[in-house]
Amino acid sequence: MKAILLGGVVFLCLSGTASIGMLLRAYLPDHHLSADSKDVIKLATAVVGTLSALALGLLIASANASHDSAETELRTSVARLVLLDRVMAHYGPETEEARGLLRRMVEVRLRDVWGDLNDADQLGSSASDEAGVEPVQDELRDLHPLTDAQRSLQARAIQVSG
Known part of the structure; x- marks a missing residue:
């Protein structure tokens, strides 16, 4: 609405000054109406x-x-979120809680940015939703890898989440 109002004001100003210019033309001396003046x-x-x-x-x-x-x-x-989710999925079922936290964090962020009219009753969010990725990182650090592959996946997940 502001753009239309601003456009209207500019149009009125330009029209008004053009009209005033046409009226003042009759009162200008001849040397102001010469070809050189028009070229300038x-x-x-x-x-x-x-x-x-x-x-x-x-x-x-x-x-x-x-x-x-x-x-x-x-x-x-x-891309980092998808990679983090995939690394946690490869780690094993021990990361289900961390993956759930990550999923909820993404849902909250998407709802904050894009809004969701269907969830109008969910006005407040929990403290873990507002904490960002830190709860996911805490869950990853609390894992106890049993194999070298799990240790590698844990290190990679912590690195990707940082």
Whole structure:
């Protein structure tokens, strides 16, 4: 709504100044209406237009870079979460609780970002949901690996979750 209002105000200002310019033209001396004066005004208008286009281009480039950065960060985070879940799944059934904590953490974060109209009754979240990945890391550290493969998977899971 603000964009439409701002566009309307700009349109009214431009229309008003154009109307005032047309009315004042009759009162200007002849040397202000010569071809040279018109050329200078055209040149000044072209410079303003070029600078406006440059500023708009820089603004769009900045927004695009910000979007690309956020998208890369999101993809990296999702890949790390999937890798962590897969490593914990390969460890064995001992990681079911940690995987459940990870799943709930992701659900809470998604609900916070995207919202979920079906879960409107769940206004509050538990302290473990707000703690982030630390409860998952605690669960991983509390594991007691029996084999070298499990020790390796535990170390990798802790590294990926960090």
